[in-house]
Amino acid sequence: LLMEVEKLNNDPAVHAILVQLPLPSHIDEAVILKAIAVEKDADGFSALNIGNLCLRGGDPPLAVPCTPAGCIELLKRYNIPISGKDCVVLGRSNIVGMPVAHLLQAENGTVTVIHSRTQDIPEKVGRADIVIAAIGRTEMVRGEWLKPGAVVIDVGINSKEDATRKRGYRLVGDCNFDECAAVASAITPVPGGVGPMTIAMLMKNTVNLARHSLGLEPLPLGA
Amino acid sequence: LLMEVEKLNNDPAVHAILVQLPLPSHIDEAVILKAIAVEKDADGFSALNIGNLCLRGGDPPLAVPCTPAGCIELLKRYNIPISGKDCVVLGRSNIVGMPVAHLLQAENGTVTVIHSRTQDIPEKVGRADIVIAAIGRTEMVRGEWLKPGAVVIDVGINSKEDATRKRGYRLVGDCNFDECAAVASAITPVPGGVGPMTIAMLMKNTVNLARHSLGLEPLPLGA
Numbered sequence: 001l002l003m004e005v006e007k008l009n010n011d012p013a014v015h016a017i018l019v020q021l022p023l024p025s026h027i028d029e030a031v032i033l034k035a036i037a038v039e040k041d042a043d044g045f046s047a048l049n050i051g052n053l054c055l056r057g058g059d060p061p062l063a064v065p066c067t068p069a070g071c072i073e074l075l076k077r078y079n080i081p082i083s084g085k086d087c088v089v090l091g092r093s094n095i096v097g098m099p100v101a102h103l104l105q106a107e108n109g110t111v112t113v114i115h116s117r118t119q120d121i122p123e124k125v126g127r128a129d130i131v132i133a134a135i136g137r138t139e140m141v142r143g144e145w146l147k148p149g150a151v152v153i154d155v156g157i158n159s160k161e162d163a164t165r166k167r168g169y170r171l172v173g174d175c176n177f178d179e180c181a182a183v184a185s186a187i188t189p190v191p192g193g194v195g196p197m198t199i200a201m202l203m204k205n206t207v208n209l210a211r212h213s214l215g216l217e218p219l220p221l222g223a
Numbered sequence: 224l225l226m227e228v229e230k231l232n233n234d235p236a237v238h239a240i241l242v243q244l245p246l247p248s249h250i251d252e253a254v255i256l257k258a259i260a261v262e263k264d265a266d267g268f269s270a271l272n273i274g275n276l277c278l279r280g281g282d283p284p285l286a287v288p289c290t291p292a293g294c295i296e297l298l299k300r301y302n303i304p305i306s307g308k309d310c311v312v313l314g315r316s317n318i319v320g321m322p323v324a325h326l327l328q329a330e331n332g333t334v335t336v337i338h339s340r341t342q343d344i345p346e347k348v349g350r351a352d353i354v355i356a357a358i359g360r361t362e363m364v365r366g367e368w369l370k371p372g373a374v375v376i377d378v379g380i381n382s383k384e385d386a387t388r389k390r391g392y393r394l395v396g397d398c399n400f401d402e403c404a405a406v407a408s409a410i411t412p413v414p415g416g417v418g419p420m421t422i423a424m425l426m427k428n429t430v431n432l433a434r435h436s437l438g439l440e441p442l443p444l445g446a
Contacts, residue, residue: 030281047281051274054325055317058253058270084340092328094278102277105315105336110347112335113328117307124333 001027002035009037015210016042016063018202038062039212042205044069045095054102062212063205068100069221070197071132071153072107076222078186080130080151083108088128090114090121090174091135096155100132103221121145133174143179152180152187155194224250225258232260238433239265239286241425261285262435265428267292268318277325285435286428291323292444293420294355294376295330299445301409303353303374306331311351313337313344313397314358319378323355326444344368356397366402375403375410378417 001023008014017040023029038048044063052061075082087109091097101111109130114121116135122145125131133141134155146152156174173190181187188194208218224246231237240263246252261271267286275284298305310332314320324334332353337344339358345368348354356364357378369375379397396413404410411417431441 047274047278048271049274050277051270051272054273054277054321055270056315056321057317084342086342092279094280098277098279105338108338108340110335110337110341112333114333115328115331117331118333119307119309 001032005032005035009035009040012213014040015213016040016206018042040209042202042209044099044205050094050099053099056106060218062218063209064103064201064221065095065099066198066201066205067096067134067155067194068103069201069204070194071100071155072103072221073201074153074188074194074197075130075151080186082130085109085129086127087111087130087132088114088125090125090131090133090141091155093134096134097132100134104130104132131175135174137174139172139174139176141175141180143176143181143183146180146183148183149185150183152184153194154180154188154190157190157195224255228255228258232258232263235436237263238436239263239429241265263432265425265432267322267428273317273322276322279329283441285441286432287326287424287444288318288322289421289424289428290319290357290378290417291326292424292427293417294323294378295326295444296424297376297411297417297420298353298374303409305353308332308352309350310334310353310355311337311348313348313354313356313364314378316357319357320355323357327353327355354398358397360397362395362397362399364398364403366399366404366406369403369406371406372408373406375407376417377403377411377413380413380418 008017017036019032038046041049041063044061044065049061049063052059082104087104089097089101092113092115097113101113104111112124114124125145126147128150131150131152136156138158138160152175154173154175158172159169160172162170171191211218231240240259242255261269264272264286267284267288272284272286275282305327310327312320312324315336315338320336324336327334335347337347348368349370351373354373354375359379361381361383375398377396377398381395382392383395385393394414434441
């Protein structure tokens with residue numbers, strides 16, 4: 001697999017590489033992911049890309065992690081202002097919580113990152129204009145937690161027992177959708193909300209890596 | 224200067240390089256800083272180091288930005304718990320605000336980063352158990368903003384007119400010291416608070432880079 005990645009790294013006809021995870025247990029994921037050239041890192045997960053995402057005013061990252069980028073793209077396409085807004089991110093994962101917090105901050109949002117050790121989570125969520133839920137807990141966020149009119153992006157994908165379904169479960173987010181939809185001014189459904197955006201952003205990253213290889217500026221988020 | 228950096232990069236007797244800023248205006252600081260090998264980056268400011276600082280569970284950064292590291296070292300040495308505490312960082316600079324927010328979060332603090340576009344700053348500061356002021360505004364934080372018993376680390380260094388001093392000014396922080404000291408359970412003075420810690424952490428980074436070159440584990444913060 002390492003040799004295959006190396007071959008793709010060196011092939012000028014290939015602009016972007018994504019290794020589908022999880023890998024079989026005998027393969028070290030970190031070693032494989034680190035082997036991908038930063039110029040072809042379609043996920044934008046490499047430490048160099050993340051550093052450039054977090055640093056203000058330096059080189060822009062060549063690719064932006066797809067799910068966080070999808071959240072920002074959604075807010076921009078729906079003309080939801082971020083600047084000066086209080087944003088709460090539930091979850092501090094490398095692939096969603098941490099990068100989306102930086103993207104919101106880069107848009108001049110005031111960001112609080114909530115995690116398993118955080119005290120008084122409902123109260124903190126209740127102060128937010130924008131809530132990004134990416135903490136992986138089934139329907140954790142309740143409608144009564146939200147500030148009326150808050151904007152909610154639900155990144156969670158959890159399976160919940162449902163005897164009415166043939167497969168015995170259905171997919172739900174980190175938010176109790178019906179409760180939250182009654183209080184929020186806008187909310188993404190699960191499934192069919194952030195998921196398709198993630199895939200679209202993967203395409204955008206691929207285009208931007210190809211543009212980079214040609215010396216062109218990247219396409220910005222929300223455009 | 225680039226050739227000088229390159230020479231130091233290649234000299235096995237040199238473990239750490241720091242380019243004293245600011246540079247004369249005809250030299251591009253970003254180009255010079257990027258030329259420093261990450262294995263010798265005593266400031267820990269390189270994008271790769273920052274990425275590894277922000278990513279959880281991957282390679283640790285080889286060096287941690289000195290002033291943020293000094294803030295954590297102070298909290299640990301004074302046995303001030305961070306886990307589960309509400310932390311407010313005033314300022315989102317690459318050299319203090321952003322990295323110290325990540326270090327606090329890595330210690331399981333719940334972190335809100337405040338900046339020039341943030342609404343209701345006094346109210347947000349008032350909810351914090353730990354306040355790190357690094358926003359570069361003379362005595363901005365007032366005693367009445369603070370939660371009683373809050374811990375305040377003042378990273379600011381501003382000059383304030385003072386006719387009683389021979390030089391006509393004195394150095395003050397981003398907090399009104401007398402007011403804040405009356406409310407806080409602990410507070411760092413300016414000067415003589417964070418400044419000496421920054422220098423100590425630069426030494427720690429240098430030792431850790433030397434240890435890295437020998438294949439040894441880094442010394443952790445607070446030890």
